[in-house]
Amino acid sequence: VERLFDGVREFRDNVFPERREQFEQLAKAQNPRILFITCADSRVVPEMITQTEPGELFVCRNIGNIVPAYGEMMGGVSAVVEYAVVALGVTDIVVCGHSNCGAMAGLIRGDEALNKMPTVRSWLRNAHAARSVVEVLHPELDGDDKIQALVEQNVVTQLQHLGTHPTVAAGVASGKLELHGWVYDIETGAIHLHDAAQGRMVPFEESQGNQALKRKAST
Amino acid sequence: VERLFDGVREFRDNVFPERREQFEQLAKAQNPRILFITCADSRVVPEMITQTEPGELFVCRNIGNIVPAYGEMMGGVSAVVEYAVVALGVTDIVVCGHSNCGAMAGLIRGDEALNKMPTVRSWLRNAHAARSVVEVLHPELDGDDKIQALVEQNVVTQLQHLGTHPTVAAGVASGKLELHGWVYDIETGAIHLHDAAQGRMVPFEESQGNQALKRKAST
Amino acid sequence: VERLFDGVREFRDNVFPERREQFEQLAKAQNPRILFITCADSRVVPEMITQTEPGELFVCRNIGNIVPAYGEMMGGVSAVVEYAVVALGVTDIVVCGHSNCGAMAGLIRGDEALNKMPTVRSWLRNAHAARSVVEVLHPELDGDDKIQALVEQNVVTQLQHLGTHPTVAAGVASGKLELHGWVYDIETGAIHLHDAAQGRMVPFEESQGNQALKRKAST
Amino acid sequence: VERLFDGVREFRDNVFPERREQFEQLAKAQNPRILFITCADSRVVPEMITQTEPGELFVCRNIGNIVPAYGEMMGGVSAVVEYAVVALGVTDIVVCGHSNCGAMAGLIRGDEALNKMPTVRSWLRNAHAARSVVEVLHPELDGDDKIQALVEQNVVTQLQHLGTHPTVAAGVASGKLELHGWVYDIETGAIHLHDAAQGRMVPFEESQGNQALKRKAST
Amino acid sequence: VERLFDGVREFRDNVFPERREQFEQLAKAQNPRILFITCADSRVVPEMITQTEPGELFVCRNIGNIVPAYGEMMGGVSAVVEYAVVALGVTDIVVCGHSNCGAMAGLIRGDEALNKMPTVRSWLRNAHAARSVVEVLHPELDGDDKIQALVEQNVVTQLQHLGTHPTVAAGVASGKLELHGWVYDIETGAIHLHDAAQGRMVPFEESQGNQALKRKAST
Amino acid sequence: VERLFDGVREFRDNVFPERREQFEQLAKAQNPRILFITCADSRVVPEMITQTEPGELFVCRNIGNIVPAYGEMMGGVSAVVEYAVVALGVTDIVVCGHSNCGAMAGLIRGDEALNKMPTVRSWLRNAHAARSVVEVLHPELDGDDKIQALVEQNVVTQLQHLGTHPTVAAGVASGKLELHGWVYDIETGAIHLHDAAQGRMVPFEESQGNQALKRKAST
Numbered sequence A, B, C, D, E, F: 001v002e003r004l005f006d007g008v009r010e011f012r013d014n015v016f017p018e019r020r021e022q023f024e025q026l027a028k029a030q031n032p033r034i035l036f037i038t039c040a041d042s043r044v045v046p047e048m049i050t051q052t053e054p055g056e057l058f059v060c061r062n063i064g065n066i067v068p069a070y071g072e073m074m075g076g077v078s079a080v081v082e083y084a085v086v087a088l089g090v091t092d093i094v095v096c097g098h099s100n101c102g103a104m105a106g107l108i109r110g111d112e113a114l115n116k117m118p119t120v121r122s123w124l125r126n127a128h129a130a131r132s133v134v135e136v137l138h139p140e141l142d143g144d145d146k147i148q149a150l151v152e153q154n155v156v157t158q159l160q161h162l163g164t165h166p167t168v169a170a171g172v173a174s175g176k177l178e179l180h181g182w183v184y185d186i187e188t189g190a191i192h193l194h195d196a197a198q199g200r201m202v203p204f205e206e207s208q209g210n211q212a213l214k215r216k217a218s219t
């Protein structure tokens, strides 16, 4: 942890002074336009892969970039979504999965390790629909390919869950809110986007013209 | 959201190439030593204020940097904690609050805005103990000072909640895991640390000799 | 209740004898192909409006033809869905709303009567997303038109909820299961179907060519 | 599903027109006097076995005609009960089980199939008290006889659960509401009624004089 | 609290020595035959009013001597019941209410004080059925009489809840377990028993011949 | 149970008359200063081991003297704590474990018996943190010594849980409320107290000067 303290010192002495003005302006309020939901994985740094500044991304991070569907037991992610839409009025929500996700790997392989992590196992029930779909659609896959398929399908499933939240459903219906599904590849730095029209992930370039998942509330 | 796509392009074209080797090494596994739990607030960028690299911080972000106590309804934060300790074997957990936190402000002021956000209000019940303590200990405070007092007390409360998780309690008892309570000041870039011995937040410098909250399991 | 006993006697003495053979064949097992989810409303008789025989429809009836999204608190409707797909292998699920639905009326009008029915009010949270969408899309509506709009949107919302159940998601992805959204009009006997392509309810005739809601799992 | 559409067409073209007047009268409101709770089983058609018309029975159908006891996690069945008693003021509630019930069979046999249906298994916990009683009272039974014993005991158990709901308890205490336990035999069309005084199911004829389960709130 | 320490000293120095043999025999195991469920009220001392010795009563005490019905959220009282029946094999369960019960008073009067105690208010939902019955059966009562009526009805309601627990239902059905409803009067020391046959509380003497509530599982 | 009725008669005829005045004074209200939370075990009689009179101890008894942490699913123990602090204004809360506790023994040994008691097993999750600590700190222990270590650690864990309740946290912070951890030894009648400063249980005598666990809210 000593390394952490060195970093804090470095930030205070060398990084912050150069940004003093920026932070002084931010000190009294935040006004992010984007809610970014991604995995807790240490290799995924939202502000780096989007090259955004402090104040731009409202960030939720949990195991497997999951958004439980709206229901009776509302927890932390649902609170983030509600706060982002109602209090902050964000215009976009990105759900960002990533390659080599340990949670997705454990889920699709049925890792015994999950037996020692009952809370994680229970949490990943929110990705069961994605797993069921992958097993039905891609019985031929295994290993990393199967994990990658789940990573991608899981992003779609979590977008569907997002749509069950009343504030999100209303925002999308009114056109004030757009939902985006991304997958970040750690090894190449590439980001693929979910293209609703094609029903699949496409390279960032290809989806540029129509990058947002425009989900009509009535669909 | 166009700005976000520009950022992604910038990352891919200019940032990633310089770090290609680093990311290629990270592509197959992560091995972070630290779990960093902080607020979803857009102005708090964990990797920036600790000057850490991708792969170093396992990050959980939610409204109010909250850790629900261990109990019957385990959710996303509990899953992160379990995964970090059991699967990753982290050695340190930092709970990091911050100045001007909208969640803490809403809670201590009893904002009517919370009536429109029932899920957020319910989530913040996990900070009620902190609020009760501030109201008893600091009846003389109001405005920003009262918010700041809650920000600080909330970090202490969440550390106590952390300690109710079996994996954390065992880690702390065995000396393999240390818990840290931080408060980041957006305006000045300063970080204060919770000093268990003194029972209060102290400037980073002062706490250096004994920076970790060494909570004996038997205390 | 005397009337009920007369009916039972009538059934036993006059109706059953004519169908004896049919019932003897059914006595040992059921093999319905369709799960029909509709409101508890006394005016909606599933077997009458579909002119089906005993043994054809597996039926779930509750307040507001609701299907809670898949999550942590699974209840009776989720059990019906799971049983229908896994144990019975149904090929179609119909969610059927109806005109003049008391539950939808109470929800959209914010009836004070709901204050005396806390369990009903809580149950109808599962239709909040539909209400939010109607309020955003149709601010000009009121009275019966607004109720009717909610009845229709609620069917769409419950279809989305259905899709979050792993067994349903897998069935739809594999093409073995089709989901249908219907609205039954009590006054005219007409049934409208949800047309996913058009994103709206259409008269039964118009949707005949493509009556099923073919929701691709990857959408 | 084509068959279903044929039925809908048949209803619209041939059945509805003959009942047009009836339905037009029903179009603006319902006023059922009876809440009928039965299994989702496709062979049990409430309106047929009671020879009732649209508008007469408020119907709840779920796996195993279950009524969870009043408690902290109120769901769909509890909402139906509350709505029927408070909003509609029904005078009678019938809980109707049936022979050859797949849910009861699975529960008493401990079917492995239930392992693939965790939600169903969890739902059937509401019938565990009935199962425990059957195992204690009828250790000599097996096969269909044991299933039938559970079907009957389960009706009694669900009547007891009904009695824990405040609105039902008050209705029964005031004499405004009567509870009835029925078992419908698919093969013979016979209905047996639970006779509280005798503590057992009796043929419909025998119970005629005292057909209602008159459960004094103070008993 | 000094008084408490004096008591502990008194026990150790003067009371324990006289009972040393008794306690040494008890040190290795307990074998109570009776589960006694009563209120946390400081004026109700189970071992005193039954003149029993250490080792005789397994005791559960909570606000309002409540037993939540068997359901999805099982808590501490359900655990006591299960342990008493399965692990200890008790032969009798007594639910003992008492005069001047603060919880029942607060519930029937709708005390505003309950607004400051949300957890207590929620807990008392388990006595709502009793309250509903009292309000229907005894609209003429008020003040202490109404509270006393609720105290008595609440005991009946909790006995009904007890009967929903599978282990209890089986025990009662097999005749190995008897349930008893008592009300203790603090002012006079009198205990009234619930007489199931008469459907009311009777003085201890009167019920002697048939003191146990013999609830047939099939009733 | 006949023995119980003899005891009740004995109390009424011989014990109560001598205390008539005391009980008449208590009949209208209680004013206990201490909340005493202990195990349901029949050998632990709170009023005897503290030599207190009716009216002095508000008592909560459950399996394993457990206090679930404050969270979303508040139950009976949380209601007792809230009522004791808010309505009664107690000044001290004692959590009292005891030697040879069956619940702690079952938990640390992983008894198969717990498989037949799913509700008990679930309830004991609230003592998992204590078990994890004992297994880490005392791997060399087994048998009764290990059980005793868990009994002691469990008291500490439950004190930590107590501290998560807002009303308790505020009471401790203001100095109006003290928390005490005790372990009662059935065989010797000795009571050990948890000494926060030393982080261990000490004989009653040794802790006299500083007997209370003075937990600063900010620790």
Ligand SMILES: [Zn+2]
Residues within 6 Å of the ligand: A039, A040, A041, A063, A064, A065, A098, A100, A101, A102, A103, A104
């Ligand atoms: Zn991941």
Ligand SMILES: [Zn+2]
Residues within 6 Å of the ligand: B039, B040, B041, B063, B064, B065, B098, B100, B101, B102, B103, B104
């Ligand atoms: Zn914040």
Ligand SMILES: [Zn+2]
Residues within 6 Å of the ligand: C039, C040, C041, C063, C064, C065, C098, C100, C101, C102, C103, C104
């Ligand atoms: Zn309806």
Ligand SMILES: [Zn+2]
Residues within 6 Å of the ligand: D039, D040, D041, D063, D064, D065, D098, D100, D101, D102, D103, D104
């Ligand atoms: Zn059935």
Ligand SMILES: [Zn+2]
Residues within 6 Å of the ligand: E039, E040, E041, E063, E064, E065, E098, E100, E101, E102, E103, E104
């Ligand atoms: Zn009381």
Ligand SMILES: [Zn+2]
Residues within 6 Å of the ligand: F039, F040, F041, F063, F064, F065, F098, F100, F101, F102, F103, F104
């Ligand atoms: Zn014990």
